[in-house]
Amino acid sequence: MSSDSSGNIPFMQRLLDSPFVLLALGMVVPTMLYTVWGVVEILSIPVAP
Amino acid sequence: MSIFPTEEKIWWNEPVEKSEVLWVAISFIWALIMFFMMPYWHFAGEQNLSNEAYQISPDAFEEKTEAFAAKYTVREDPVSGYPIVAPPAGSDVYMYGKKWEWWPMLELQEGKSYRFHLSSLDYMHGWSLLPENINLQIIPNYEMVLTVTPTSNGEFSVVCNEFCGIGHHDMVGKIFVKK
C-alpha cells in the first residue's frame, strides 16, 4: 500500500485506501466489543443459590 | 463518478459542501439524543430490565416452581385444570415454559410489585404478555429475575412467541390481575 504514497497523502485517505487494514479493523472491533464482551458477561453469570 | 476511480489524487482535503456538513451535524446530534435516551430511561423510566440472572438446571427450576405453586395455590382453572397461584405482594414468583405450556397460572394484585423468576425446562420460549405486549426471551439453564408491577387489571395471556416445536402455537398461559 505504501509503494506510491509519496508522503503527502493524508492519514485518513491512506487508511481508507488500505483494504487489508480495514479488513483487520472490521474483524477486531466487533469481535472484541460484541462477541467477546458478550460471552464474558454470560460466563460470569452466577450459579443460582 | 462513483463507478470510476477518484479523479483527484488527494481527495481527503477537498472541502465539503455546506448542506452536507449541516446534515452530518444534525444527524450526529440526533444520534447522541437517541443514545442518551437509553441510560436516561434507566433513571427516569419505569420499564427497564434488571440484568439479574442465574445459571440453573431445568430440574432445579422446576422444583422451585412446584414448591412455589404448592405454597400459594388458591384454586384450579375450571377449563384447563391448571393451578392458579396467588402469591403475596412483594414475594418471589416462579413461572416456567416448557413444550407447550406456561406453568402455573398467576393471580396478582394491581399496583403491587413481584419478583418474577422465569426460565425454560426445554427449548427457548418467548414470554409475551398480552394485550400489554411485553416480550421476554426465555432460555433454558438461565433464570431471569425481574420486578414486575401490574398497572392494569383483568385477564392477561402469556403467549409463546419463540418457535419451540410443532405445538408452539398452542402454548398459552394466564395471569389474572385483581384490583
Place this chain on the structure above:
Amino acid sequence: MANFRTCPDTGFKIDLQADKLIKWNAVTAVVFLLVGGLFGLLVALTRWPAVHLLDAELFYLALTAHGLDVLLVWCIFFEIALLYFTSAILLNARLVWPKLAWIGYWLMLGGAAMTNVAVLQGDSSVMFTSYVPMMAAPHFYLGIILFAVGALLGCAVFFATLHMARKERTYEGSIPLVTFGGMTAAIIAVFTIVTGAVILIPTFVWSLDMGLIPEIDGLIYRVIWWGMGHSSQQINVAAQIACWYAIAAILFNAKPLSEKVSRTAFLMYILFLQLASAHHLLADPGLSAEYKIFNTSYALYLAVLGSMIHGLTVPGAIEAAQRKKGYNNGLFEWLAKAPWGNPVFSGMALSVVLFGFLGGITGVIMGTEQLNLIIHNTMYVPGHFHGTVVVGTTLAFMAISYWLVPTLWQKEMVFPGLAKWQPYLFGLGMGCASIFMMGAGTLGVPRRHWDIAFADSPIGHIFPEAANLMMGLAGVSAVVGSLGAGIYILNMVGTILWGKAKVPAPAAAEPTTAATPSAATSYGGAGTMAVPGTFVLAMVFLTTFVLYYFVNWKYLAGVWHLS
C-alpha cells in the same frame, strides 16, 4: 493469462472469467429468489387468517426454507456477483484466482442444496435461527457451513483482485466509491462467516450426537449466532448502498458529493455496523445494560449516522447531476424530470425511500434497549426486516439487474413494458406487507406462529379484530408483491434465454462514458452544486424519524412497570 472483451455499452474491459462467474452467480441467485419467494408466498397465505393454507408442520417447514433461501442464499449469491463486478470489471482488472472462485461457487450451490434437502426432508424445521437445544439434521448445519466457506472463497478472490489491480496499476487514484462499498460488504461478510463458523461448526458436531460436544449453551449460541445472522443482513445494506451509488453514476453520471464523507460513512459501517447484532439480545437474561446500550446503538449510533449520510448523498448526487444538466427550477424539478419509467431508476428510488422510512427508522426503534420490550419477537420484527431486506436490498438488486443483465448478456429485455411497472408493484406490495406486519406486531401478534386463533389450545387468547385484519392485509399485499417478484424473475430468465441480441448503438464505438471521467473535474468537493431539494427531503425524513421515535416511548411508558 486472463482474456478480456470490451463492453460495447460502457467501454469497460471485461475479464472473461469474471464475466462468466458474475453471470452464474447472478442467475443462481435469481433461482433461489424464486424458490425462497414461493415458500414466502406459502407462509403469507398461511398467516392470512381467512386463507390459512398450510397445516402446521408444513408451515414451519416453509418458514424455515423461506428464511434460508432468501435471507441467505439469494442475497449472498447476488453479492458475490456484485463483488466480482465491483472489483474486476470496475477496476479494468483480471479476476485473480478464477479456479478458486469456481470452487467457491460450487461449494455455495452444494451447501445451499444440502440445507434445502434437509429442510424438505421435514426433520429440520428449526427456523433460520436454528436455536439450540432444538436440533436439526446434521446436513442442515453442514450445508450452511459449506455455503459459508464458498462465500468466504469469493471474498478472498475479491480482496486478491483488489490487491493485484493496485499492484498491476490497472487504475489511477483510489478505488471507485462503488468498489469501496463492495469492499465494505466483503469485510462485513468475512466477519459474518468467521463468526458463523465459530458457532455452527460446534453445533454441527453436537448434532452428530457422538458425545464430542454434549451440549451447546443457549445464551452463548444466541450471542454468537446473531453475530452471523444479523451481520449477514449488514452485508446486504452495504451492497445495496453500493448499488444505489452505481445506479446514480450509470444513469445520471452522478459524482459523489464528497468522496471523503461517503467513504467515512462506509468506514462507520466497517467498524460498527456489526455491533447491531445485539438488537436480538435486548430481552435476554443476564446481559448488562452497558453491553446492550453500547452495542445496540452501534457505538453511539455512528453506523446510523453513516446510513443517514448515504441517505442524503445518494439523492444529493443525483440532484447535483440533474441540476448541472439544467433541471434547475425550484426545489424538485430535478426529481420530477428523473426517468420514473426506467426500472433501474424507479427500483433504486423506491429502495432508497422505502429502506429509509420502513426499514431504517423501525430498525433503530426496535434496537432501542427498552423499546425492544414491546416489540421483541412480535410480527413487528418480520415487518421491519421486510422493510430492509425486501424493499431495500432486494429491490436495489432488482434495479441494478435491469441494467446489468442486458449489458452483460448484450440482449434486449423481453418484457420492457412489464419491467416498467415491476418495481412499483413489488415495492408497494411488499412495502404494504411490511407496514401491516408491523401494525399486527404493535397489537402483540407473535411472529413464527401458525395459528393466532389458538383453535387447538386448551387455554387460548383472543386478539382484537384489528390484528386479524392487519394479518389479512399483509397477506393480500404479499400476494401483490409476489406478483411483482414473479415478473422480475420472468423478465430476467426470459431475457437471458430468449432476449434478442442488442444492436450496438452507433455511439458505442467510442466508449464515451468510460473515457471521460473528468468531464467535470471542478465539481465535487467545494465545487459541488448545492442540493436544497435533497436537504428538504432529508429533513422530512428526520422529522418522521423523531416523531415516530417518541411515539414509541409513549407506548412503552404505558405498559406494566418492570425493573
